[in-house]
Amino acid sequence: MTLAIKDQIAIKSREKAMKRTGSPESNIILFTSAKGGSGCSFLANSIASYMALKTTSNICLLDMNIGRSDSRIVFDVNDRTIKDFGDIENDIERLDTGILKKVVINLESTLNLIVPPLEMNRTGIFKRDSLNRFIECLRDHFDIICIDMPAYLYSYIDMAEIDIADRFVFISLPDILSVNNNKTLIEYLEEIRPGLESYLVINKYNMRPAISPTGLANILKYPVASFIPYDRDIEFLVNTRGPAYLFNYNLRIARSITGLSRKIIEELGT
Numbered sequence: 001m002t003l004a005i006k007d008q009i010a011i012k013s014r015e016k017a018m019k020r021t022g023s024p025e026s027n028i029i030l031f032t033s034a035k036g037g038s039g040c041s042f043l044a045n046s047i048a049s050y051m052a053l054k055t056t057s058n059i060c061l062l063d064m065n066i067g068r069s070d071s072r073i074v075f076d077v078n079d080r081t082i083k084d085f086g087d088i089e090n091d092i093e094r095l096d097t098g099i100l101k102k103v104v105i106n107l108e109s110t111l112n113l114i115v116p117p118l119e120m121n122r123t124g125i126f127k128r129d130s131l132n133r134f135i136e137c138l139r140d141h142f143d144i145i146c147i148d149m150p151a152y153l154y155s156y157i158d159m160a161e162i163d164i165a166d167r168f169v170f171i172s173l174p175d176i177l178s179v180n181n182n183k184t185l186i187e188y189l190e191e192i193r194p195g196l197e198s199y200l201v202i203n204k205y206n207m208r209p210a211i212s213p214t215g216l217a218n219i220l221k222y223p224v225a226s227f228i229p230y231d232r233d234i235e236f237l238v239n240t241r242g243p244a245y246l247f248n249y250n251l252r253i254a255r256s257i258t259g260l261s262r263k264i265i266e267e268l269g270t
């Protein structure tokens with residue numbers, strides 16, 4: 001399909017607007033899912049933990065789920081004195097290492113975690129210039145930034161204008177609604193981010209209601225990068241002790257998450 005001249009101009013001007021001013025070596029991996037409960041946070045947390053444990057890169061996990069304490073629980077940082085990115089929303093214009101440090105939690109696994117505000121209305125950081133500045137500052141400080149981004153944020157964030165992702169990981173459950181919603185999301189993003197580099201993951205593939213691999217392929221028309229099984233004991237372990245524990249076990253789920261993490265790392269070339 002050839003794009004009309006005006007579309008080409010529009011894309012060029014977007015590319016210019018999105019031109020990075022942060023560190024050129026940094027990479028942002030955006031984890032997202034068009035349907036709740038698909039395992040978006042589970043995979044963002046696990047893959048970021050794997051990268052922190054097994055590579056020498058400086059890894060940051062940014063949880064953008066405003067109003068949710070999931071990452072505080074999973075990483076056991078459920079302490080009211082912990083600072084979140086809402087606490088620096090008024091300092092964004094003068095954001096530097098000192099200010100950023102206030103919200104970065106250094107976990108034992110060497111993972112650097114940034115948690116969201118628990119007040120639902122603290123959305124100041126999503127204002128275009130603030131978010132650009134915040135992302136730029138993260139790029140300056142970390143090699144790989146994994147973002148756990150809930151789908152409703154696409155209504156706040158102008159994906160065409162903000163350099164918020166180099167790669168996308170879409171997480172879908174193996175059911176018709178989840179797969180179709182993700183397809184719609186991927187198509188929406190491909191339209192505004194031509195050449196989108198992405199991985200499609202089918203999570204909990206061993207759970208019903210499932211679609212056959214052929215059925216999936218027919219709906220999606222995108223290759224599936226990884227199939228991750230559901231494991232009940234691992235759900236309990238990860239939610240109570242943290243995702244780093246997952247990699248102590250030679251289980252199918254640990255092997256698939258390791259495989260996907262390695263694939264992403266290799267393709268980033270870090």
Ligand SMILES: Nc1ncnc2c1ncn2[C@@H]1O[C@H](COP(=O)(O)OP(=O)(O)OP(=O)(O)O)[C@@H](O)[C@H]1O
Binds near residue numbers: 043203235
């Ligand atoms: N493959 C898996 N094996 C075991 N547990 C899993 C797996 N995938 C997800 N879970 C668990 O399922 C639950 C829902 O997953 P998660 O919270 O990651 O979904 P989400 O897409 O982030 O949902 P939300 O829309 O609420 O943010 C969590 O308790 C998580 O630990």
Ligand SMILES: [Mg+2]
Binds near residue numbers: 040042065070
């Ligand atoms: Mg989540």
